[in-house]
Amino acid sequence: MTAVTMDVAAAPPRKRMSEEKFWAIVLIAPYVVVFALFVVYPVLYGFWLGSSANSFKKLFQDPIFVTTLWNTAIFVLVAVNLKMLVALGLSAFFILEYRWVRWLSVIFIIAWAMPSIPTILSVRWMFNPEWGLVNNLLFKWFQIEGPGWLTERHYGLTLAILMHIWKSLPFWTLILVAARLAIPRDLYESADVDGATRWQRFRFITWPAMRAPYMTSVLLSSIWTLGDFNSVYLLTGGGPNDSTQVLATLGVRYLRIDQIDVGMAAVICALPAILPMVFFLMKRLSRVDEQ
Amino acid sequence: MTATRFLERLPLYLVGLAVALWTLLPIYHLLLIAVSPPDKAVAGDIIPQTVTLQNFITILGSKHNLVQNFWTQIWNSTLIAVVTALLTLVVGIGANFSISRLRIPGGRLITNIALLTYLIPAAFLAIPMYRTMGQYGFLDSPWSMIFAMVTLASPYAIWVMNQASAKLPVELDEAARIDGATPLQILRFVYLPLMAPTLVAIGIYALLLAWNEYLYAFLMLSTERQLTLAPALGIFLAFDDAPWALMMAAGALYALPPTIVYYMFRRYMVGGLTAGAVKG
Numbered sequence: 001m002t003a004v005t006m007d008v009a010a011a012p013p014r015k016r017m018s019e020e021k022f023w024a025i026v027l028i029a030p031y032v033v034v035f036a037l038f039v040v041y042p043v044l045y046g047f048w049l050g051s052s053a054n055s056f057k058k059l060f061q062d063p064i065f066v067t068t069l070w071n072t073a074i075f076v077l078v079a080v081n082l083k084m085l086v087a088l089g090l091s092a093f094f095i096l097e098y099r100w101v102r103w104l105s106v107i108f109i110i111a112w113a114m115p116s117i118p119t120i121l122s123v124r125w126m127f128n129p130e131w132g133l134v135n136n137l138l139f140k141w142f143q144i145e146g147p148g149w150l151t152e153r154h155y156g157l158t159l160a161i162l163m164h165i166w167k168s169l170p171f172w173t174l175i176l177v178a179a180r181l182a183i184p185r186d187l188y189e190s191a192d193v194d195g196a197t198r199w200q201r202f203r204f205i206t207w208p209a210m211r212a213p214y215m216t217s218v219l220l221s222s223i224w225t226l227g228d229f230n231s232v233y234l235l236t237g238g239g240p241n242d243s244t245q246v247l248a249t250l251g252v253r254y255l256r257i258d259q260i261d262v263g264m265a266a267v268i269c270a271l272p273a274i275l276p277m278v279f280f281l282m283k284r285l286s287r288v289d290e291q
Numbered sequence: 292m293t294a295t296r297f298l299e300r301l302p303l304y305l306v307g308l309a310v311a312l313w314t315l316l317p318i319y320h321l322l323l324i325a326v327s328p329p330d331k332a333v334a335g336d337i338i339p340q341t342v343t344l345q346n347f348i349t350i351l352g353s354k355h356n357l358v359q360n361f362w363t364q365i366w367n368s369t370l371i372a373v374v375t376a377l378l379t380l381v382v383g384i385g386a387n388f389s390i391s392r393l394r395i396p397g398g399r400l401i402t403n404i405a406l407l408t409y410l411i412p413a414a415f416l417a418i419p420m421y422r423t424m425g426q427y428g429f430l431d432s433p434w435s436m437i438f439a440m441v442t443l444a445s446p447y448a449i450w451v452m453n454q455a456s457a458k459l460p461v462e463l464d465e466a467a468r469i470d471g472a473t474p475l476q477i478l479r480f481v482y483l484p485l486m487a488p489t490l491v492a493i494g495i496y497a498l499l500l501a502w503n504e505y506l507y508a509f510l511m512l513s514t515e516r517q518l519t520l521a522p523a524l525g526i527f528l529a530f531d532d533a534p535w536a537l538m539m540a541a542g543a544l545y546a547l548p549p550t551i552v553y554y555m556f557r558r559y560m561v562g563g564l565t566a567g568a569v570k571g
Contacts, residue, residue, distance in 0.1 A: 028390070030382045046418070117524050118539070251415070281410055282410065
């Protein structure tokens with residue numbers, strides 16, 4: 001008797017389960033197809049292109065590769081740390097509750113909101129050695145012959161770093177503003193009661209709360225900075241004489257001289273640096289996902 | 292305000308001034324060159340002596356050989372951005388509903404794979420993607436850009452939507468199920484209305500991603516009438532005597548629509564998405 005009723009009760013859900021399974025598979029299918037056609041296949045193809053011993057030999061014999069590795073290391077280290085430190089500082093400014101600070105934050109975000117190409121080209125023209133605004137003003141005001149900003153390696157790389165920071169600083173500042181706003185107010189109030197100095201407030205309240213989001217941001221930002229093609233390519237074009245190439249632009253450089261396999265070998269060489277960061281971030285980000 | 296209070300706040304004002312100057316300088320310079328006469332893009336003044344809309348008239352009337360396909364390229368950019376947004380939503384909704392509501396086996400793995408794809412910089416996938424598009428026969432057609440942009444946007448879409456849908460109570464689905472709703476009815480009447488804000492955010496994200504993309508467009512599109520605006524602007528650089536005033540004006544026109552869209556949907560953009568994740 002009981003067995004019969006249980007069967008009756010259990011039958012419809014079991015049928016429903018199979019219907020759900022059917023739709024689950026149908027609905028996931030578009031993503032699986034996109035992923036297979038446009039991620040799995042190109043990645044495998046890229047590995048196949050770049051993994052011959054000959055490609056690596058050509059890559060390591062190319063002096064530009066060594067320069068590129070140095071440039072990439074400098075670009076990522078300087079850009080990420082400078083940007084995140086400034087963002088950390090500015091996040092203290094942007095949580096102030098003045099109306100003019102609010103308005104300024106609306107203006108501040110425009111660098112992130114706009115597409116990057118027009119402003120990069122604008123800066124490129126601004127620093128044009130002969131006709132650009134900067135050198136013209138240097139001459140007009142101080143009678144100084146300005147340097148060839150974008151035709152010298154160190155200036156070029158510096159400007160590319162500043163360009164990158166200009167574009168992404170608002171985003172990271174807002175992320176850190178969100179992290180700061182999550183710190184309970186009363187912690188600061190009781191610190192004030194105890195007569196804590198500014199530094200103590202930062203050291204014992206702000207930083208312990210900000211450390212985790214700051215580190216996650218540094219990692220995420222490192223990966224994105226590593227992949228910044230526009231700030232370098234549109235500003236210096238990797239020049240002069242390929243002296244400002246970074247890993248993100250190197251592939252296009254090899255594509256141009258019809259050595260796509262060498263470009264892929266360069267990307268494969270970058271994987272040992274990227275993958276540990278990616279896995280660490282995945283662990284952090286999916287932990288949030290589960291909450 | 293008293294003088295002492297002003298002095299107290301002076302450092303604050305200086306920070307504010309520095310932030311404003313730093314942010315606006317490249318944009319001001321862009322507009323400055325855009326409104327200067329076409330033959331006089333040699334910039335020696337911070338305040339322009341003559342202001343002209345001549346460059347904009349030239350562009351909108353396609354009266355220069357570098358901008359003769361301007362309207363076609365705007366149309367290409369728009370088409371690619373809109374179709375990318377719609378397809379990203381279709382792919383994202385399907386995947387997220389399947390993973391988070393229908394609990395497909397392996398959903399966790401698919402989420403992780405999506406996150407992994409999102410974290411690898413797109414610049415490193417560009418060359419093999421370009422060759423693959425060639426093999427599929429999509430090169431120099433809008434489809435190459437649409438598929439590439441959907442590929443780049445959907446992992447982020449899935450990740451963000453997983454976070455949003457995790458907050459929807461499962462009881463709603465169960466109640467609908469008891470009332471005899473099919474999975475598609477739950478999708479249509481329970482899931483979609485509740486997810487609407489996230490879907491808007493994802494749609495706008497994909498739209499802007501596609502409109503703003505330079506590298507992929509530059510690799511995959513080649514004929515001038517197939518180009519989107521981003522690589523079309525880059526073409527100016529190939530000329531030694533590039534008409535910079537014209538280029539800056541074209542750049543301003545290109546930047547205007549996405550900037551307006553961003554500000555209209557600002558509430559959806561920065562607040563909820565990545566911030567929520569990094570904060571934890």
